[in-house]
Amino acid sequence: MRLAFLTINSDAWGGSEVLWVKTARLALQQGHSVLVSMFDFEELPEPIQELKHLGAEFYFRRRYYPALPERLKKKVKNRLSAGKQLKTYHDYLIDYKADRIFFNLGGGDEIARDEQDMLVFVKQTNIPYFIFCHSLSIVPDTNERLNENLKISYRKAERVFFTSNMQVQMLRHQLADELANAQVVSHPVNIAEPQVLKSTQYAIVNFAIIGVLTIRHKGQDVALKALSGKEWKDRSFVLNIYGKGQDEGYLKKLIAYYGLEDKVRFRGYEKSMERIWEENHMLLIPSRQDSGPITLFEAMCCGRPAVGTRMGAIPDYLETGVNGVLCEPFSYQSFADALESAWQQKDKWEEWGQASLRMIQERYDFHPEQTMLNYIISEN
Template sequence: MKIGIVSIIKEPWGGSEELWADMAAEALKEGHEVFVSALKCGPPHPKTVNLLKNGAKLFYRRGFVQPGIPFLQRIFRKGLIILANKLQNPFHRLFKERPDVIFYVGTSYSIGEDVLLLKALDKTPAALYINCNLNHDVRGFGGTRYDLIKAAYQRARKVLFVSEGNLEIARRHLCSNIDNAMVIRNPVNLANIGILPFPEEETVNFAMVGILVTDHKGQDLVLGALHQEQWRARKWHLNIYGAGLDEGYLKQLTAFYGLNDRVTFHGKVNDIKEVWKKNSLLLMPSRQEGMPLAVVEAMVCGRPSVLTDVGGHREWVTEGQQGFISPGATVRSMADAMERAWEQRADWKQMGIAANTAAMERYNPVPGKTILKLLLTA
């Protein structure tokens, strides 16, 4: 079988890539052909390189304009892309391979914006599978093409969500049961992690792990909470792991709140065990979410979390058992949840053990094989 994968991510790698990469690795082992269409936004990630070594083919497509360049240059480059796309569909190299299946990896609604992909699909019998990694619990985002989204969902063999919460939001937004939907868990490398010894330092270390994009991960909400008076006399340190477009803003906000001596930016990290050897509590103040791997990894390592009630967070964490839930993605709501957590910090170690148990019960040990089995029925 020929399997085409379309990723819309605007960086070399992210949590959304783990599922398709796991499936692609399984497909290559079984002798199937794998073709990946991705945006050119930096050197390929080591996991991509490994797939290429094992026989996958990577086709970069136009569409990404590096952020931070001067405004006029940005407009000029976008204009060139629009012109080039009119002359030739950016997905032409992928469809030239005549894939039997297209596995689309994006948000719940991004397929409605990928009009050129939909046009290419109209000219092929390839079976479509849509992997929805997140959505936002609001209705009526400007310009969202719900008619195209519903049509794409109806065309798809399966629409795969990473949490029940995302699926329920999509049903409400689209006024549809989405009868071909199913929930699939993202992969977690459990072979190398498990419950780690709980930190015993007097100064409590908090961790925020994820891409530094505040519209998605909401790191600014935690900084706003820690700026409040009650936190000034407490012994704590916040460690921020990750990189992204809002790194500069978050560093400015940290300085503005006078927290430079209590917040450390570590950049991207590859060894999750090193994160959880040091830190006692995960803070995940997301404004929109699917089901972040960072939460599951923290749970597997035996750490409780403070999470906003978005995506699949509540499916994995119960208030007061494996962590704490902030009902809203606001500074006040997140601050209240963090306050509840601080008052119960003597219970964190036991809650971390409960988190590990819950994670081990919920995760899919072979998500790549699960997806591949689905595709082979196309």
């Protein structure tokens, strides 16, 4: 089968890229042909480079639309050179003779908002296509034209994938539509074998926040404010922040403002989740906007408890008093109270960690790329 994977995320790599890349790789390994269409980043992440090595065909799109004069100039040039080369991903998809198309979206409305030519394409195409939505705004968009276009796009899709039940409910609420073809799927985890990892004792508690340093989504500043409270001044703890991103400079200023220089460490990227959880005792997820945070699932696979906000799939896997503490998002005080509650129950962390491992083993699909590929190639 000839499969096309089109991603419109503005970052070359992140949690939202993992599943489609693994699905594409599995498709190649099983003998399917694969076309990948993505923005023309200066450097391809290693997992995407691997798709090239396995024989995937690539079509790179401009990352930003040029200014009007340049667009007009390009349009004239395209007319003069008509037939000489393909100009749009529509041409590539048609010329490629794709049997299935997989749209990987950062936000649920991008198929109707960010690339109008994509909307035109899905309205016209007879090629079966699938949509994967990773993130949705908690505030519904009431733009009637946008929502009608979204309904058209989603209803025509064979399936619309999400990583949490909350996302499905939020989109149904926004569209006032049942969205009967919605399907919740799991994310791949970077863990060789789920097990409770041994860690250092609690003489100094190590908290971990893992993810891109963008406070609008991941809310690292929420944790910093919570840890700046007077009750934390004489407590023995370290916060390890893993990841890189545009808000690193701001977070460093915030750390200095709150006097947390001796308590917070920036650790950059760490490929080995086992290494992270051999060192850390608890995951903090102060997210303002999230879908299916892989970091939570990986922490659970290593037998670690968490404190997190009620966003995306977090409430599907985090239960207060069972494997951590769940709190409301968009509230500094709510997260501070949850963290304080967890601290006062340190004697239960080992029990919570064991519950995390049991829960993830019982509820999680550890081969989501095979599940996803089965959906794609089996639909009529």
